[in-house]
Amino acid sequence: MKFTCQKQELAGALSIVSKALSSKPQMPILSGIYLRAENGQLELEATDFELGIIIAIDAEITQPGQMTLPGRYFQEVIRKLPGDTVSIDEDSEAKSVRIQSAAANYTLRTMNASEYPVIHRLEGDLHFTIKDNVLRSLVKKTVFACSNDESRPIFTGVYMDIDQNTVTMAATNTHRLAVKKETFDAPIGAMKLIIPAKVLNELLHILTSEIPSDVEVTCSLNQVSFAFENIYMTSRLIEGAFPNYRNVIPQNLTVKVEAATSEISAAMDRVSLISRANDYNVVKLDFHDEQLHISSSNPDIGQAEETLPVAIEGDAIQIAFNATYLVDVLKALDGESCVISLHQPLSPITITEPDDPDFIYVVTPVRTAH
């Protein structure tokens, strides 16, 4: 295997593919990055058996082939290289590869490429195409609500309900729920899957190209893949049945409050500075007379309070929440204003956006001493 390519392009590809390198690989070979050079393309692969990434870049290939290199070292070496082009030349007898750019020469030992669990492109039962910004919005407005608790795996993933003309994503940690729906012009089939939050967070990081692009989504019974530009991502699915979350969306809420999202988000962030040191991270919200008064206190540190103007329809109400559950959703919103709908101090509330009728967030309040 022998090829030459642009250093910056290779370094960029490695920074993406290495997101699938586990820090504690299940097998030694998974610490490697698999390379395949053929037909003017260099493909790089990495997987931790949950997430797999393939990325292809242009290369001038003198001798096609496959090999596996120690992932972290390969990435660091390429990142540090001087010069614009890098040439890579395998010595299969010596089980090593020579990496050369300007005056710098590295020799890295290769790993056994035949042991590498090469990623197979998914031939799924269901395919659809979605705009990158639409997919980003589906993920961004739900994934933060997942749980980190590995003892209940289904809550560590986002539920994706594909139902002909709609795709709905939902995530919950049982104390809060985020649901976002998108409508398609043509029916795309029906399927239900749970995708690991970790994979969707990596997708959000990678899916940031400034040029709008199409993402091809392919789903099977136990896998999903996302293909866009020169990148292919595949993920195992989480097994299990997602609970019927629609039941927990409260109806007939009697108080409606409209607030400026950026103002309430910044105020909540400041007030929670004091509550963060508490066990339950509690902030109190007091809605009355067209004002929202947010406060928190900690006997050892002090108190924080802030008042902002809001539009209230309904009675005055006092209610308390885990601050994280409010701060997180407010950061995920993208419209100018949000609507908080409430009923009673111990009933779940919803947060919605006038600009996005297809999003809803539900959070359960906490009981406070007074």
Next chain:
Amino acid sequence: MKFTCQKQELAGALSIVSKALSSKPQMPILSGIYLRAENGQLELEATDFELGIIIAIDAEITQPGQMTLPGRYFQEVIRKLPGDTVSIDEDSEAKSVRIQSAAANYTLRTMNASEYPVIHRLEGDLHFTIKDNVLRSLVKKTVFACSNDESRPIFTGVYMDIDQNTVTMAATNTHRLAVKKETFDAPIGAMKLIIPAKVLNELLHILTSEIPSDVEVTCSLNQVSFAFENIYMTSRLIEGAFPNYRNVIPQNLTVKVEAATSEISAAMDRVSLISRANDYNVVKLDFHDEQLHISSSNPDIGQAEETLPVAIEGDAIQIAFNATYLVDVLKALDGESCVISLHQPLSPITITEPDDPDFIYVVTPVRTAH
């Protein structure tokens, strides 16, 4: 105590003074920042008993006084505040202080100000004034050579030898030595002290104003202080006698090599990527035929090598070093080229700069298997 000041100015002052807050304070009161408001000035103080910092900013004082606030919370609250001006109003009966800016209100519990070990400005035996850039160069070119080993305290500090028209700073970890001298127009007295490296590193961070300024240095038997602009830093000294480092500076070196500092620094950084995983982090240097060949190897990972043009006076020589001891000094140099002077593969070498005759670095090579 009651005052109003500019939020940005207070936040900037807190980011400097908090460098003297210990993460594990010896006494609870040392987790606090002491404030004194009088004569249109707000003074902020913090100390961990080794390093003490006082910084003064303008404030509109309605009621002068002193108080102590929990350091980390005070810093975070001020940093997060909205608005341009902050007003601070102590309620001494409630043992709390109200911090207000725009719509945000915080109440922080105060600490007992009378317990605070207020920093006394040093009335030393020796004073001198030095330009900030001259002091910065003295520190930057020596402090990196200190040891981290707390079991031999004198090597965790930089030796400062004030001798009439010269100030010499020297630091060693017994394997390497860095010495830098500055000459003054008028005699400034004589004194020898050892200043903790940690304090000098903080001084380097703080001493970065873009406007050239004078630093007033005051020395006593067990303390040193640096005063510049609105900042006063004081440090305890390390007790003990610094060894006579002049003995270890090798004379009669027979090989002289001149190299471009940025080239050799970048090459060394790249080659040491492979050696870093080794116990002794060894890089080999091979000087011959107007070339420097730098290499390192690790049986598990591979090899790195790089060749650069240099000017050699004397015989060809092969020698090996702990890579860190070369990488560190090359980063501290500021001239275009450096001179490496050698004698034999197991004799100490020196690194100097043609542009700075008052700097010398000595490092002992390591023995290698072949």
